[in-house]
Amino acid sequence: MLSNKQTDIDAAVDAAGRESLIENGCVRTTVAGVARAATVSRPTFYARYSTIEDMTSNLLTRELLPLGARLNPLPTTVEGLVDALISGANDLRKNELIVAVVAHDAELLLRWERAS
Numbered sequence: 001m002l003s004n005k006q007t008d009i010d011a012a013v014d015a016a017g018r019e020s021l022i023e024n025g026c027v028r029t030t031v032a033g034v035a036r037a038a039t040v041s042r043p044t045f046y047a048r049y050s051t052i053e054d055m056t057s058n059l060l061t062r063e064l065l066p067l068g069a070r071l072n073p074l075p076t077t078v079e080g081l082v083d084a085l086i087s088g089a090n091d092l093r094k095n096e097l098i099v100a101v102v103a104h105d106a107e108l109l110l111r112w113e114r115a116s
Contacts, residue, residue: 012038013048017055022096025104026056056108063097
């Protein structure tokens with residue numbers, strides 16, 4: 001079980017990484033910058049993620065998984081399915097990380113899809 005300190009560090013690294021991806025895109029996000037913003041060392045970052053792309057993949061997965069919940073339980077009508085898909089699409093439009101990745105690094109979505 002993770003301690004509160006480990007959980008706090010994980011949250012700080014993820015928040016700093018998310019913010020940097022939104023502001024700078026993946027190409028300009030660095031381990032040193034994320035670590036500095038999270039007030040942790042680079043080895044602490046590397047204890048959680050092997051690369052910035054690894055962190056990005058993890059963050060994308062966590063942000064996109066709740067959208068799948070819209071289909072659970074599976075709608076029983078075509079209208080229900082369409083409503084769930086439209087609602088999910090609207091959520092995507094509002095998600096800062098998804099919007100930033102599409103704007104700065106859309107090709108990451110292709111690599112993320114293959115890796116997931």
